[in-house]
Each structure stands twice: as C-alpha cells, then as structure tokens.
Amino acid sequence: MSYYDELLKKIPKIKRFLDTGSNCTIYHYTKPEKLLNILSGGTLRFSNALYLNDKEEIAYSYRLIIKLIDETQGLNPDLFEKIKSHFYNKYKHIVDGNTDLLNKLEYFTTSFSTESDNLTLWNNYAKGKSYTGYNIGFDKQKLVKEMTENNYLPIYGSVIYDKQKQIKIIHAIFKKWNSLFEKALQSKKSNEVKLFDILFELIDILSIVSIFFKNPQFKNEHEYRIVVVNVFGAENSKVTGVVEKNGLFVPYLEYKFSKDSVLTVNIGPTFEENIFYTSTNRMLLNFGYEGKEVNRSKIPLRY
Numbered sequence: 545m546s547y548y549d550e551l552l553k554k555i556p557k558i559k560r561f562l563d564t565g566s567n568c569t570i571y572h573y574t575k576p577e578k579l580l581n582i583l584s585g586g587t588l589r590f591s592n593a594l595y596l597n598d599k600e601e602i603a604y605s606y607r608l609i610i611k612l613i614d615e616t617q618g619l620n621p622d623l624f625e626k627i628k629s630h631f632y633n634k635y636k637h638i639v640d641g642n643t644d645l646l647n648k649l650e651y652f653t654t655s656f657s658t659e660s661d662n663l664t665l666w667n668n669y670a671k672g673k674s675y676t677g678y679n680i681g682f683d684k685q686k687l688v689k690e691m692t693e694n695n696y697l698p699i700y701g702s703v704i705y706d707k708q709k710q711i712k713i714i715h716a717i718f719k720k721w722n723s724l725f726e727k728a729l730q731s732k733k734s735n736e737v738k739l740f741d742i743l744f745e746l747i748d749i750l751s752i753v754s755i756f757f758k759n760p761q762f763k764n765e766h767e768y769r770i771v772v773v774n775v776f777g778a779e780n781s782k783v784t785g786v787v788e789k790n791g792l793f794v795p796y797l798e799y800k801f802s803k804d805s806v807l808t809v810n811i812g813p814t815f816e817e818n819i820f821y822t823s824t825n826r827m828l829l830n831f832g833y834e835g836k837e838v839n840r841s842k843i844p845l846r847y
C-alpha cells in the first residue's frame with residue numbers, strides 16, 4: 545500500500561467521495577491524431593497538474609483552502625499559518641510565476657469521463673466539419689490494478705464539483721490533522737520531527753484532494769481523474785518528458801497500458817458516421833485490438 549493510500553485510509557469517508565470502489569468504464573476523450581498515437585503506442589500521457597489548460601483550475605482549490613483556514617475557528621495557529629503560507633505561495637507561483645517555488649514533488653494527472661457520449665466533451669475535440677472527436681473506454685478496475693502492479697501507485701476518483709461537498713471534505717481534513725497536531729503537542733513524547741510529519745501529511749493530503757476539486761461550472765463534464773505522484777530527479781522516479789501545449793512547456797510521464805484494459809472506442813457526432821465506423825474498426829485490427837466494441841454517437845448533428 546502506498547503512502548497516499550495510507551493517508552486516504554485515515555479519512556475513509558473522503559476516499560468514498562472520490563471512488564465508491566465499484567467498477568465502471570471510464571472514457572478518455574481525444575482528437576483523432578492523438579487517438580492513433582495512444583492506441584498504436586499503447587500509452588496514456590499524464591500531464592503535470594500545475595500546467596493544465598486553465599491555471600485557474602488548480603488555483604481554485606488553493607484559494608478555497610486559504611479562505612476556509614481564515615473562516616474556521618479552533619485551528620492551531622502554529623500549524624495552519626504554515627499551511628496557509630504554503631498554499632498561498634503555491635497560488636502565487638501559478639498566477640505570478642516564481643521559479644524559487646518549483647518543487648521536485650509533482651502530481652501528474654490524466655482525465656476521463658464517466659459518460660461515453662457527452663456533447664460538451666465532443667465539442668472540445670471536434671473541428672467543425674473537418675473531423676470528429678473520439679474516446680477510449682477503459683475498464684477502470686483493470687487499469688488501476690495494472691498501474692499499481694507496475695508501481696505507478698495511482699490515486700483515482702471522480703472530480704467533485706459541488707462546492708458544499710468540497711468545503712465538507714476540507715473541513716474534515718482540517719479537523720483530523722488539527723486533532724493529531726494538538727495530541728502530539730500534549731504528548732510527553734512530542735518532538736519536532738513528529739510535528740513536522742503531521743504538517744507535511746496535511747500539506748500532502750490537501751494537495752492531493754485539491755486535484756479532484758473543480759469549479760461547479762464544469763459539472764457537465766462528469767470528469768474522472770487518475771493521479772500519479774512523482775519526485776523529479778529522485779533515484780526511483782519515473783522518466784518524464786516535456787511537450788509544448790498552447791505555448792506552455794508541460795512536463796508529462798507516460799504509462800503503457802495493456803490491450804485488455806481497453807473495452808471500447810466511441811466516435812463523436814459526424815455526418816460521415818459509416819466511413820468513420822469502418823475506418824476505426826480497421827485501425828483497431830491493425831494495432832491488435834481485436835474484438836473491441838466501436839460505437840457511434842447518438843447525438844444528432846446540427847449545422
């Protein structure tokens with residue numbers, strides 16, 4: 545069991561907020577050229593969470609954490625002033641840029657949806673009449689199990705859009721680690737190492753959970769995320785690459801999945817659905833994905 549699994553075990557209700565433990569199909573939406581790269585190479589790309597398309601996405605969670613620290617009574621000031629300073633500096637790094645705050649501990653994420661035929665997401669990956677989008681349906685449990693066996697130690701769950709749930713989760717974390725800190729202070733065996741361990745645990749659990757928070761306006765995406773933690777430059781760290789995306793240089797790592805974890809490929813709305821259907825089936829055969837289901841969108845096109 546990974547360090548992060550142990551952290552989440554300390555707050556089991558929150559773990560269930562992210563994932564109930566039941567199996568489902570999760571769908572990775574993409575453009576046709578990227579679909580080809582994913583299936584031909586058998587790899588999924590995980591991007592550094594700090595360099596997602598919208599810098600406000602991760603800053604949203606950090607601002608919420610800072611706000612709730614200011615509003616919550618009874619928190620130990622020695623612990624939570626440090627927490628507030630940490631997330632304020634991370635927020636400033638995202639918004640203003642500050643190379644002094646670059647951290648070797650990095651969170652890499654890739655996105656799925658629990659919906660196979662989502663118009664909001666199709667619109668992100670289609671280009672007018674030129675081409676349509678696609679998604680790959682993965683067996684969630686199989687993918688997560690394989691990643692764990694390959695020492696990628698994934699953290700996974702549904703994105704939480706409900707702000708009241710987000711607040712409830714952060715308050716539960718505050719309460720848990722505030723209690724641990726207060727007990728450590730009162731213990732005769734209390735020492736600086738123990739107190740720092742609690743501080744860093746709290747930073748880690750808030751950092752992880754914040755990746756699964758998103759502004760409520762995006763709720764129609766029904767997003768599901770898998771996160772991989774990597775320590776850049778460490779002896780056993782995963783090899784990372786860098787790709788240019790919308791002018792940003794985005795660090796990423798790749799995971800090689802098994803063909804068994806792929807269940808289906810779905811085609812977005814298109815007028816030429818029959819030729820898209822046959823070409824997709826032929827492509828799957830070419831790369832050894834025999835017997836995989838190919839589905840066409842049921843959303844009508846309007847131009």
